[in-house]
Amino acid sequence: MRVAVTGTPGTGKTTATERVESGLDLVHLNEVIREEGLATGRDEERDSLVADLDAVADRLSDRDDLLLDSHLAHRLDVDRVVVLRCHPGELERRLTERGEPTAKAEENAESEALDVILAESVDRHGEDSVYEIDATDRDPEAVAGEIERVIDGDRDPSAGTVSFIEYL
Numbered sequence: 157m158r159v160a161v162t163g164t165p166g167t168g169k170t171t172a173t174e175r176v177e178s179g180l181d182l183v184h185l186n187e188v189i190r191e192e193g194l195a196t197g198r199d200e201e202r203d204s205l206v207a208d209l210d211a212v213a214d215r216l217s218d219r220d221d222l223l224l225d226s227h228l229a230h231r232l233d234v235d236r237v238v239v240l241r242c243h244p245g246e247l248e249r250r251l252t253e254r255g256e257p258t259a260k261a262e263e264n265a266e267s268e269a270l271d272v273i274l275a276e277s278v279d280r281h282g283e284d285s286v287y288e289i290d291a292t293d294r295d296p297e298a299v300a301g302e303i304e305r306v307i308d309g310d311r312d313p314s315a316g317t318v319s320f321i322e323y324l
Contacts, residue, residue: 157180157220157221157223157235157236157307158220158222158224158232158233158234158235158236159180159222159223159234159235159236159237159238159303159306160224160226160229160230160234160236160238160277161170161173161223161224161225161229161238161240161277161303162227162228162229162230162237162238162239162240162273162277163227163239163240163242163273163291164227164241164242164247164264164267164268164272164273165227165239165251165256165264166242166247166250166251166254166256166264166278167240167241167242167247167268167291168240168242168291168296169225169226169227169240169312170184170297171296171299172227172240172291172299172300172303173223173225173295174214175296175297175299175300175304176223176300176303176304176307176310177300177304178219178223178304178307179215180222180223180307181219181221181222181223182222182223182225183216183222183224183225184199184221184225185207185212185225185226185228185229186226186228187207188212188215189207189208189212190205192305194207194211194212194215195207195208196208200228200303202260203215203257204242206239207225207228209228209231209232212228212232213232213233216232217218217322221255223265223303223307227273228304230277230278230280230281234281235285236284236285236286236287236307237281237285237286237287238287238288238289238302238303238305238306239274239277239286239287239288239289239315240289240291240299241268241274241288241289241290241292241318242268242291242292243268243292243320243321244265244266244269244320244323245261245265245323246252246267246292247261247264247265247268248261248262248265249266251264251265265324266324267322267324268314268323269320269321269323269324270324271319274286274288274315274316274318277315278315278316282311283313283315283316285313286311286313286315287306287313287314287315288314288316288317288318289302289303290313290318293301
């Protein structure tokens with residue numbers, strides 16, 4: 157089984173997935189992209205690599221039983237998608253605290269309020285494969301526990317249950 161843990165940068169994906177206890181191999185996609193040169197270039201405005209998702213998919217094509225962590229993970233072939241959510245105001249605070257430029261933090265907060273990653277996940281994988289987790293006020297262990305429930309099949313799909321539209 158392949159499970160993607162995705163969400164807007166700053167929602168807690170890496171922190172939570174590092175605490176997940178499962179039989180799946182954890183892959184931090186952003187590290188793989190950076191370390192193995194799986195990018196087509198650099199987005200200078202956002203100061204980030206542009207991932208070559210076809211190359212990433214090829215790199216992982218012979219591997220199953222994966223827990224994939226990245227804001228891009230939902231763009232790969234997976235069985236289940238966990239979308240971590242965070243209130244945009246809190247998300248903006250987290251991003252600026254870790255040194256992101258104000259404009260980038262604001263852009264990500266707006267994307268979170270607009271459900272951008274959730275919509276992409278549902279569009280690609282369907283509502284029956286998408287699980288939302290509001291991580292705003294949960295500690296990483298609690299979020300990891302919810303991810304484990306998704307992996308174990310003990311949680312129902314829940315696309316569309318979290319809304320931050322009031323932020324806009």
